[in-house]
Every structure is written in structure tokens, then in C-alpha cells.
Amino acid sequence: MDCDLLVLGGGPAGLTAGLYGARGGLRTVILERGVPGGWAGQTDRIENYPGFPEGIDGMDLAAKFAEQAQRFGAQLETATVARVDFNxxxxxxxxxxxxxAAGAVIVATGASPRPLEVPGEEALRGRGVSYCATCDAAFFRGKRVAVVGGGDSAVEEALFLTRFAASVTIIHRRDRLRAAQILQRRALENPKITFYWSTTVEAILGETKVEALRLRDVQSGMVREEEFDGIFIFIGQKPNTDFLQGILELDEGGYIITREDLSTSVAGVYAAGDVRSKAFRQVATAVGDGAAAAMAAEKYLADLVGR
Structure with a gap:
């Protein structure tokens, strides 16, 4: 299939890029391997996106992004990218x-949850080990669950889990949270949430499902086992750039290095959203990236025609 602009990824950055590209008159195709919206679409409540003073459900916001992009003519397809040739x-x-085939490409493939990489994690994935509370919380109604991490995502998901679980324990390797103050306050005031500070998970235990966690106190070194029905892991992200190794310039973490106009090391290829190397990763910044990348790609294609 031939098009002017090909967008890889259908999260906030990719859908915005598709919207701007199609509205600019470019034949635009968006490839998304799953449900449009990325991780934003799996967030229970987004309260800091402009225009929604009462907040909005992440899935609803993602649906609006997709609807608007398609209204301007962007073609949204479900597909997983296997390989690329940007020569x-x-x-x-x-x-x-x-x-x-496209004259310009915008990579907006986002990032995936980073695993703990401890014994039992992979074997019990989907059987008590989860990386998405809004996806799996209902399976833990009345259960005891752990949340690993101390950033915004970990605290937001822990708060969401309290709607279902009997108790939620936040396990953090440091002695304080890194989340925004408003989220910290909500978590600290929630009677269903307890905290294990300066603690790491050494192993996830269970035969056919999660039954317990092996925990280590990082200060004393003491190790103990404690019963849990599930564990939700939010310790950061890994960029989805494996298919770009040796093709685009990446930083040490695997994120795509971009210039001010979001162009990459290959002419005609741009990057937007969580997949690129930058300081902040929010829905609002992803949307800004998508718009900027699409406008830069449009200019690139116009310059090609004018040569």
C-alpha cells in the first residue's frame, strides 16, 4: 500500500500525527498493533489533559482521538510492524x-512496561502478575494485591485498585514516593493502602497463580515471604524500538534521538511521543509531539515535490 505519511503507533502521539497529516491533505495511514490509545487508553482517569476540567476516562479520550483522525481521512489499521527499510x-x-510505502514516516510506537525480571514473573504473567490495573483489577475483587513502584503510574493504579481489592500494598525501594503531591496525598489518606518502604521484590511465588512474594528490606537485608493474590508492576518503561536497532540513532535507553523538529537520524523519518528521548512523558506532551512531527513531515514532503 502506498501513502504519503505512514504513522507507526496509534497512541495519543500517533493519532494526533495522523489527524494533522490527514487534515493537511496527506494520504495518511496509521498502524496500531492493539487498541488505539496506547497506555493512555488503559488509564482509568486522566485529570491533567486540557479541556476536561472534571477529568476523562482514558478509553473515552483515546476514542475521541481516533474518531477525529479518521474524520479527516486518516486510515487506521491493526497491524504489528515486523521490519522497516528507510533507505x-x-x-x-x-x-x-x-x-x-510512504514518503515520510512518523514513529510513535510508545513504550512498554519494564519487568521486574525476578523469578516467577514470566511464568505467572497473566495469572496474578499484571502491568495494567484498569485491565485486570476486576479479577482481584476482595483480594490482597501489591503494587510495585513509586511514581505517578504506580500510585494512580494503586488508587484504582482500591475500588476492587480488599487491600493494596505499595512496595517501593525508596523511603518516599516520587509521584505528584496530589497523588501522594490521596494514597496516604486512603485506608485501603499500606506502604512497604525501602523494600524490593526478590521473587514471585506460586504454582499456577500468584500466592506470595519474597521481599527484601534493603536497609537490613532481611528477607521474608508474605501472601498476596496479585502483583501489579509499574517501575518504568522500555521503548518499543527493537525493530529500529541499527536503523535510527537511539540513546542508551533505546529511545529515539530527535532534533527540534522531531526529525531523526534518517531524513523523512520522525519520532513522537514516549518512544523518543525526552524529559517528560504525558498525554499532553505526546499530542504536542504528534502535531509537530506531522507538520515537519508535511514540510519535508512539500520540499521534495518542489525540488
Missing amino acids: GTQKRVWADGNEY
Whole structure:
């Protein structure tokens, strides 16, 4: 399939890029491997996105993004990118057995949850080990669950879990949270939430489902086992750039390095959203990235025609 602009990823950055590209008159295709909206679409409540003073459900916001992009003519397809060839003026992408060719590409593939990489995690994934509270919280109604992490995502998900679980324990390797003050206050005041400070998870235990956690006190070194029905892990993200190794310039963490106009090390290829190397990763910053990348791509394509 040939198009002017090919957007890889259908989160806030990708959908905004698709909206701007299509509205600018470009034949635009967005490839998304899952449900449009990315991790924002799996967030229970987004309270800091402009225009929604009472907050908005992440899935609802993602649906509005997708609807608006498609209204302007962007074509949204479900496909997983397997490999790319960015040599030459026509960029080529292979996804689910189909080949796409475009004059410009915007990579907005986002990032995935970073695993703990402890014994039992992989074996019990989906059987008590989760990385998405809004996806799996209902399975833990009346249960005791742990949340690992101390940032915004960990605290937000812990608060959401209190709607279902009997108790939620936040396990953090430091002695204080890193989350925004408003989230910290809500968590500290919630009677269902307890905190294990300066503690790490050494192993996840269970035969066919999560039954307990092996915990270590980082100050004393003491190790103990404690019963839990589930564990939700929010310790950061890993950029979805494995398919770009050796193709685009990446930083030490695997994020795409971009210039001010969000162009990458390859002409005609741009990056937007959580996948690129930057200081802040929010829905609002992703939307800004998507708009900027699409306008830069539009200018790039116009310059090609004018040569």
C-alpha cells in the first residue's frame, strides 16, 4: 500500500500525527498493533489533559482521538510492524504480511512496561502478575494485591485498585514516593493502602497463580515471604524500538534521538511521543509531539515535490 505519511503507533502521539497529516491533505495511514490509545487508553482517569476540567476516562479520550483522525481521512489499521527499510525517498514498512510505502514516516510506537525480571514473573504473567490495573483489577475483587513502584503510574493504579481489592500494598525501594503531591496525598489518606518502604521484590511465588512474594528490606537485608493474590508492576518503561536497532540513532535507553523538529537520524523519518528521548512523558506532551512531527513531515514532503 502506498501513502504519503505512514504513522507507526496509534497512541495519543500517533493519532494526533495522523489527524494533522490527514487534515493537511496527506494520504495518511496509521498502524496500531492493539487498541488505539496506547497506555493512555488503559488509564482509568486522566485529570491533567486540557479541556476536561472534571477529568476523562482514558478509553473515552483515546476514542475521541481516533474518531477525529479518521474524520479527516486518516486510515487506521491493526497491524504489528515486523521490519522497516528507510533507505531512499520511499520508506518501506512490513507489517502482518503487508508492505507499506510512504514518503515520510512518523514513529510513535510508545513504550512498554519494564519487568521486574525476578523469578516467577514470566511464568505467572497473566495469572496474578499484571502491568495494567484498569485491565485486570476486576479479577482481584476482595483480594490482597501489591503494587510495585513509586511514581505517578504506580500510585494512580494503586488508587484504582482500591475500588476492587480488599487491600493494596505499595512496595517501593525508596523511603518516599516520587509521584505528584496530589497523588501522594490521596494514597496516604486512603485506608485501603499500606506502604512497604525501602523494600524490593526478590521473587514471585506460586504454582499456577500468584500466592506470595519474597521481599527484601534493603536497609537490613532481611528477607521474608508474605501472601498476596496479585502483583501489579509499574517501575518504568522500555521503548518499543527493537525493530529500529541499527536503523535510527537511539540513546542508551533505546529511545529515539530527535532534533527540534522531531526529525531523526534518517531524513523523512520522525519520532513522537514516549518512544523518543525526552524529559517528560504525558498525554499532553505526546499530542504536542504528534502535531509537530506531522507538520515537519508535511514540510519535508512539500520540499521534495518542489525540488
